[in-house]
Amino acid sequence: MPRTFQATIALIVTLNVLAVLTIINVWQTNSAEKNVIALRARVDQVQQSNSQILAQLASGVAVNVQAGGQGAGAGSGDAYAAALNEPGNLLVAATDQLIFPDAKQGGTLRRIMGSDPKGFNWVTESSVDVSELQGYVHNTFARADFNNPDAYVPELAYKITANEDYTEYVIHLRKGIYWHVPNVDFSKGHFDWLREPRELKAEDAVFFFELMKNSQVEAGSIKSYYDDLKGAEVIDDYTFRVTWKRSVAQSKIFTIGLYPMPKWLFSRDEHGEELPAETLGLAFNNHWSAATPIGTGPYKFERYEAGVRLVLQRNDKYFGERPPIDRLEYQIVRDPETQFIRLRANEVDFMGNIPAPRYKSDIVDGTAASPFKNGQLKHEVIDVFAYYYLGWNADKPMFADKRVRWAMTHALNRQGIIDNVYHGLGEIQTGPYYYQHPAIDPSIEAIPFDLAKAAKLLDEAGWIDTNGDGIRDKMIDGQRVDFKFTLTAYNRPEVRSQLSIYREDLRKIGIMMQPDPVEWPLMQRRMDEKEFDAFTGGWGLSWFNDPYQLWHSSQADVPKGSNRVGFRNTEADKIIEDLRTTFDAEERITKLRALHRIIHADQPYTFFYAPKAVVAWQPKMQNMVFQKTRPQTYSLPWYIDESAAR
Structure with missing residues (x-):
């Protein structure tokens, strides 16, 4: 594995040199401004291809360098891939391919959110909207393989072991994964302690389990899954242990399929002062940072305007497969008919469920002039889980x-x-x-x-x-x-x-x-x-x-x-x-x-x-695949091709 990895890196470097020399030659020959733009775009594509190849190595996916690769990796990719073959590791190499290798990069995906979120703390809020946003902003220790939901592939962890009766788990985290910097007003001096990115540590994972044991934390929708949790402990900065009181069927899912919580953030007030342990749970329920959620995921929270929009920006320092689309803009529109009007007016790119009357009038009974008949809009009927x-x-x-x-x-x-x-x-x-x-x-x-x-x-x-x-x-x-x-x-x-x-x-x-x-x-x-x-x-x-x-x-x-x-x-x-x-x-x-x-x-x-649901989108949206289980309209595989726009 080390030789293969080194050879791959060498090949990548060689390809980079050739690519950059070719680009420079084109640049020198053509001095027009459009060629400068093309140069920048090509360099971005080269960098994206490299980061994708490294991420596949890190997750154990076989890589064909000539065909391009996927994602960006944290830590030692060859070591993480090798760990998947170690006896007892519950994780396996991914068989799915989230990101299309030839996907065009950039653009803003404009989609719809039917109401303002009640809050952004996924522990205390149980709405589908918050759950969807969490899937973009954060990562779990491992995720289900889309081709085989019973198999788990690496995300934040590269190795997870368990004893015979699944009452004890040891989770090994990847190194070099960083939390997003909170999107706060740094002109207020008391936020200076948040300026530097912080690395994900085992204490962040253990902190979540401590919250589940804290009677003050209002998380009724998920706490019941942790009734049999005994506790969790830090082994070292990147390793921790989770222990259950007895062998329970849900222990695997609710150990390795959860999101850690940044202890350095949720255990402090907005001035960076430690919160009293006696009232930590109460403070967590209405924590000041919940308005600007952070995670480790492919997108980071940019801004929220109540009743108007919520925007996520691609995390270009993401350790995994970087999605092609730069920004996700959720337009907050309560009325379904208004949502549909915006779709037809090309003011949104994707709508997760067009109104049933419009499905009947514009698709089932639609004439040749209907945008769903003349190619101006695409659609698909999907089962909703x-x-x-x-x-x-x-x-x-x-x-x-x-x-x-x-x-x-x-x-x-x-x-x-x-x-x-x-x-x-x-x-x-x-x-x-x-x-x-x-x-x-x-x-x-x-x-x-x-x-x-x-x-x-x-x-x-x-x-x-x-x-x-x-x-x-x-x-x-x-x-x-x-x-x-x-x-x-x-x-x-x-x-x-x-x-x-x-x-x-x-x-x-x-x-x-x-x-x-x-x-x-x-x-x-x-x-x-x-x-x-x-x-x-x-x-x-x-x-x-x-x-x-x-x-x-x-x-x-x-x-x-x-x-x-x-x-x-x-x-x-x-x-x-x-x-x-x-x-x-x-x-x-x-x-x-x-x-x-x-x-x-x-x-x-x-x-x-x-x-x-009748999902509908503009023709420029490409690779529109939908999962059989939630989140079914997860946009990571999608990309935007402006040349296909209507």
């Missing part, structure tokens, strides 16, 4: 009885809404996993739309119109209560349409539902604080299923937890706990299906549909 649902607050007397929740599901015309509101862009969901996942029990059929059955169940549950006013009522704690409730919903046109249909059908069986469409930050706050009767929700999913966060009874009362509907079931708890110590894939499927049956019988959610 997610599902939508209606959540019923079981802690409210109105929805405490499962017969009522079944009635609410019978009253929702799911297929009719999918066909008429979403124009076929979805599949009915029956349970808590992706509808095509093997954990879905195939014996469970979707609960049909049946208002007569819904009315019968409500009668059985004691909800009857006793005074003839057309609204069902019931005596609760000595008071007559009308069946009236508010359904908190994300403020989108399609959601408003589906709730209008639902409201009319509920009226037919004596229920008054008031839709309350709100913007995302307010909706998330209401869900976090359980200030709702019912709400429209959705979950982005992963292939590995650990139902603890959403469905274990212990999570029903966790602040900002994900079991917002108050689902409590001892039989389900037993299965969920058993799953954490079940490693065999077939046995896990059996238990997950049993859990599916329990949840189906209880109907804590009215499972609605698994969506399909």
Whole structure:
């Protein structure tokens, strides 16, 4: 390996010399300004090719120098590649190719964000937007290979070992990886301590695990995965150990697939003074630096203008595969129709989900003049690894009885809404996993739309119109209560349409539902604080299923937890706990299906549909590949070719 690496470097140097001499000769022969620009571009391409080759060596990917390579490496590439062959290393060489070798460099990708992020601290915020941004700004110790999600390839770590029962992991970090410099106002003298870049160290990794053990840290959406964490310790600057109390199936994913947190930043106030250990968790929840997030990743945070845009700039000192596109600009546009107008006006380059009515009018029924028919815009329909649902607050007397929740599901015309509101862009969901996942029990059929059955169940549950006013009522704690409730919903046109249909059908069986469409930050706050009767929700999913966060009874009362509907079931708890110590894939499927049956019988959610998205882009966007799992519209492989612009 060392000889191969040295030979490769020698060849790169030779190619560089020849390339630069050729460029200089062209420059001397042609003195026009356009040739100076071409010179700079060619030098950039040479440097990019070199950095890509080094990164492939570092990650263990075979390199064909004549064909070009991928990425930029930190530390000793040959040593890191050799480590992949060492006995016990859980990491393998990458088989995927994120960056197209001949991708054109530069440009700004203009895309859409549907609302302002509630915050940027990925530990305390659980929204999909924050998760997506984190994937650009930061790295995990290892990532799943896109061709084989069960295999892990190096990112921040080059070697990870574990004992036989996976209760102890030792992680070896690459050297020479640096945190982004925070984007703060350095004219304020008290930020001078942040000017110099700092190297990623083992203490940053251990700091994350310490946060998970800190009772003050408000991270209800992920803390449950670390209930069995015993602790973590620094071995040296680039090595640390993570220990679990017992052998649990999720330990591998939640040890090596997480993002470290910069201890030197989050343990200090904005003047650089150490925060008291006694209140560190409280300070972390609202840390001053969260407004300017940093990481080690291919893009760094540039600026955020509330209600306008969020911009990420390519990290040209990135240790890994540098993406071709210079800048990612997220335009914050709440209204989907306005988003679509900007796409058609060439004011944005990519839209992650065009409105369903526009899909029908411009694509399905589009004429030859439609930009999707004449080549001015490209599109693709993709499955989204997610599902939508209606959540019923079981802690409210109105929805405490499962017969009522079944009635609410019978009253929702799911297929009719999918066909008429979403124009076929979805599949009915029956349970808590992706509808095509093997954990879905195939014996469970979707609960049909049946208002007569819904009315019968409500009668059985004691909800009857006793005074003839057309609204069902019931005596609760000595008071007559009308069946009236508010359904908190994300403020989108399609959601408003589906709730209008639902409201009319509920009226037919004596229920008054008031839709309350709100913007995302307010909706998330209401869900976090359980200030709702019912709400429209959705979950982005992963292939590995650990139902603890959403469905274990212990999570029903966790602040900002994900079991917002108050689902409590001892039989389900037993299965969920058993799953954490079940490693065999077939046995896990059996238990997950049993859990599916329990949840189906209880109907804590009215499972609605698994969506399909119509993604659309300008023709200049090239290599538009989409992953099967999240993040599905990850732009690292994409590039911009202005010669292909409309």
